[in-house]
Amino acid sequence: MSLAPLYAKAAVGAVLPRRGSGLPADEVVRDDVLVDRGHVAEYARVCGFALSDTLPLTYPHVMGFALQVELMARRTFPLPLPGLVHVRNRIVATRAIDAGELLRAAVHAERFVAHPKGAQVDLVTSISVEGSLVWSGRSTYLARGATPPPGAISAAADELPDVSDEPVAAAWRVPADAGRRYAAVSGDVNPIHLHPLAARAFGFPTAIAHGMWTAARAVASLQGRTDDAVAYDVEFRKPLRLPSRVELRTRRVDGGWDLGVAGRVEHLRGTLRRSA
Amino acid sequence: MPARRAAVIGGNRIPFARANRRYARASNLDMLTATLDGLVARFGLSGERLGEVVAGAVLKHSRDFNLTREAVLGSRLSPATPAYDIQQACGTGLEATIAVANKIALGQVESGVAGGVDTASDAPIAVNEDLRKVLVALNSARSLGDRVKLVGKLRPGQIVPEIPRNAEPRTGLSxxxxxxxxxxxxxxxxxxxxxxxxxxxxxxxxxxxxxFFDDLVTPYLGLTRDDNLRPDSSVETLAKLKPVFGRGDDATMTAGNSTPLTDGAALVLLGSDEWAAEHRLPVLAHxxxxxxxxxxxxxxxxxxxxxxxxxxxxxxxxxxxxxxxxxxxxxxxxxxxxxxxxxxxxxxxxxxxxxxxxxxxxxxxxxxxxxxxxxxxxxxxxxxxxxxxxxxxxxxxxxxxxxxxxxxxxxxxxxxxxxxxxxxxx
The missing domain is CATH 3.40.47.10 (Thiolase/Chalcone synthase)
Incomplete structure (x- = not known):
């Protein structure tokens, strides 16, 4: 699945005037979705999950991502897609999802708020089975320099715990093509992840890893050590430049784990908690 | 006779799949981990520290040197459960069972898991032996001159990889x-x-x-039964197949009366009678x-x-x-x-x-x-x-x-x- 045409549409749309300053109230929905096990296998391989009958915790994000882009590419969406930065992601799973289940995927936008550097918005992906919610993912995007709607509240600035004083759990060599590999399985073909030249056009010195790849690989390292019903909250900090050598640190806490990925700079902080 | 006998408490396997079909994308580690997690789920062993897990694979990638331990670390068993790999060709799973059972009989461990996994689909393909020798020498070459000489030994034919064959090394016969x-x-x-x-x-x-297999098999990647199984197989249909092994008119062995290359994994849970009783688990056999x-x-x-x-x-x-x-x-x-x-x-x-x-x-x-x-x-x-x-x-x-x-x-x-x-x- 390539989202390149949608990206192109969004890029063109970005220079056209936008309608309104509020969020579109509509939802983008796909009913009766059956995942392709071959695609799950490729995703699992790229992110470091063992291949099982249940979906990797972060897999539904890529199902929802196509719908997110579809929503954000609409002219009713108040922020231009190119340049949106994924700053935070929170997944809540109520149980494991079997790869054979028929799923309903829906995406809507909410919480269009002010941020010290511009405006931010949440795109919420909901995965349900026979009417009951089994997985939800809230992706928070920042639009630098964008104008929030009049009277918007400010984004809450809560930081996730720092684990930099923990010993190294794993060292990852992240190769130069990590962005292309994840782009191929996620559909997130944002040029900043694909090639240094493309990234330079957007002001990055090299291509950078997808935040959700880093988040997926980090939680994959805890496969077998977590519950099926979990909340996985991650905060994306500095970009992870490709290629890189970075370190994963984890800390066992009551009800779950804190984790962090850092090289010379900090890339990701996360918390994984048993959810009720 | 040992002082006590190891108990077989139960088992778990994934359905076996013909090579290059349903499990074509699954590695030995994927299958062994899934099978172990199925066993853990069936017997309520999540977070449990077992005496040991012993398993192996015949067709094995060099990166999988610690295959069984890696499966334990990726499973819901306690990471404090030790593991080791063994390999005795098709005897691997039974020899692993004997190894664990003997430790239980000796009182060295109270519980353990034994078995094995194999994939003929995700087979280890190695570099050509001639190429490998050049690469090994290159790695230890000290001077640029030595390296240049070694690079001169590279030949186009060396790109042909070594593919594992179902043949005996000493006889060359399958x-x-x-x-x-x-x-x-x-x-x-x-x-x-x-x-x-x-x-x-x-x-x-x-x-x-x-x-019968309801509590012995856990579905994997959408497969619920062994896909080589043909319930309507008969002597008449099998008689139509051409021989594939042996030569001449008296060749008798066909694809129907020989086993196919298959992917799959199977594990057995063993323990002392006391351990089984403490965990309220049944003892099927000794x-x-x-x-x-x-x-x-x-x-x-x-x-x-x-x-x-x-x-x-x-x-x-x-x-x-x-x-x-x-x-x-x-x-x-x-x-x-x-x-x-x-x-x-x-x-x-x-x-x-x-x-x-x-x-x-x-x-x-x-x-x-x-x-x-x-x-x-x-x-x-x-x-x-x-x-x-x-x-x-x-x-x-x-x-x-x-x-x-x-x-x-x-x-x-x-x-x-x-x-x-x-x-x-x-």
Whole structure:
């Protein structure tokens, strides 16, 4: 699945005037979705999950991502897609999802708020089975320099715990093509992840890893050590430049784990908690 | 006799899949981890520290040197559970079971998991041996001149990789070709091979139908039954297949009466009776004793897959039993002809006297007790996984039969080896 045409549409749309300053109230929905096990296998391989009958915790994000882009590419969406930065992601799973289940995927936008550097918005992906919610993912995007709607509240600035004083759990060599590999399985073909030249056009010195790849690989390292019903909250900090050598640190806490990925700079902080 | 016997508590396997089909994208580690997690879920062992996990694979990537330990670390078992890999070709799963059972019998561990996994789809392909030598030398070359000389040794033909073959390193013959020699030597006919193959499919299908595998198999990647199974298989349809092993008009071995290349994994949970009771788990059977034999199939007179012929009489003598003392016989169906040649050898007075050193042959078995829920011809044979499949199956059969019932396992393996064991129902 390539989202390149949608990206192109969004890029063109970005220079056209936008309608309104509020969020579109509509939802983008796909009913009766059956995942392709071959695609799950490729995703699992790229992110470091063992291949099982249940979906990797972060897999539904890529199902929802196509719908997110579809929503954000609409002219009713108040922020231009190119340049949106994924700053935070929170997944809540109520149980494991079997790869054979028929799923309903829906995406809507909410919480269009002010941020010290511009405006931010949440795109919420909901995965349900026979009417009951089994997985939800809230992706928070920042639009630098964008104008929030009049009277918007400010984004809450809560930081996730720092684990930099923990010993190294794993060292990852992240190769130069990590962005292309994840782009191929996620559909997130944002040029900043694909090639240094493309990234330079957007002001990055090299291509950078997808935040959700880093988040997926980090939680994959805890496969077998977590519950099926979990909340996985991650905060994306500095970009992870490709290629890189970075370190994963984890800390066992009551009800779950804190984790962090850092090289010379900090890339990701996360918390994984048993959810009720 | 050991002071205590290891208990077989249960097992778990994933359905076996013909190579390059449903599990084409799954690695040995994926399958072993999924099978281990299925076992953990079935017996409520999440977070539990077991005595050890022992398993292996025959076709193995060099990166999987610690395959079983990696599977433990990726599973829901406590990461404080030790693990190690073993490899004894098709005997791997049973030999792993014996290793764990012996530690339990000695009191060194109270619980353990044993079995194996194999993939013929995700097979390790290595670089060409000539290329490998150049690369190794390059890695240790100290000067630029040395490196340049070595690079000059690179040849286009070296790009052809080394692909694992189902052949004996010393003879260059495939396992099927070896088995064809044995089949001819023992005069094993085509029809009796096809009958055994059809029975295997019929028995496995019937066992699935009566729910026998409900607590032995966990679906994987959408597969719920072994996809090699053909419930409608008959002697008539099997008779139409052309021979693939052996030469000439008297070749008898076909794709139908030989096992296909298969992917899969199987594990068995073992423990002391006390450990099982503490964890409120059932004991299906106990491991009575085991024996491993090997034959000189290279320069000697014996066939590659005939070592169990020698292992079983030695085992029977040690435990003071006869071949007819068993309620069930699980003889691994590498090829139908292998099972039939094994049975024929045990019935042969001259062979008993000359080769086994016995006054009388072991005799015939009641064939209605042989592989009663099917075996490798129907289920498929992911090399290292077969032992775990058979141990769990037999333990459940013996438990159904009742305390004191007995079963014999016989597995032939590459390298001219054979692993056999006796279980007793609990």
């Amino acid at each position: 396992m099927g070709e070896h088995a064809a020699v044995t089949a001819k030597e023992w005069g094993i006919g085509r029809t009796e091979q096809d009958e055994l193959a059809a029975a295997s499919h019929r028995n496995l299908a019937a066992a699935y139908e009566r729910g 491991v009575v004793d085991a024996e491993t034999a090997a034959v000189d199939y290279v320069h000697g007179r014996d066939g590659l897959l005939t070592a169990p012929v020698f292992a079983v009489p030695r085992l029977l003598e040690r435990v003071g039993m006869s071949l007819q003392d068993f309620d069930f016989y699980e003889i691994h169906e590498a090829f139908a002809s292998t099972v039939l040649a094994t049975l024929k050898a045990w019935e042969d007075p001259a062979f008993a006297k000359e080769r086994l050193g016995l006054d009388a042959p072991l005799g015939a078995i009641d064939r209605s007790r042989l592989n009663v829920t099917g075996s490798s011809l129907a289920a498929g044979h992911p090399f290292a996984a077969t032992g775990g499949r058979i141990v769990a199956t037999l333990a459940k059969l013996l438990h159904e039969k009742g305390p004191g019932s007995r079963g014999l396992i016989s597995i032939c393996a590459a390298g001219g080896q054979g692993v056999v064991a006796i279980l007793e129902g609990a």
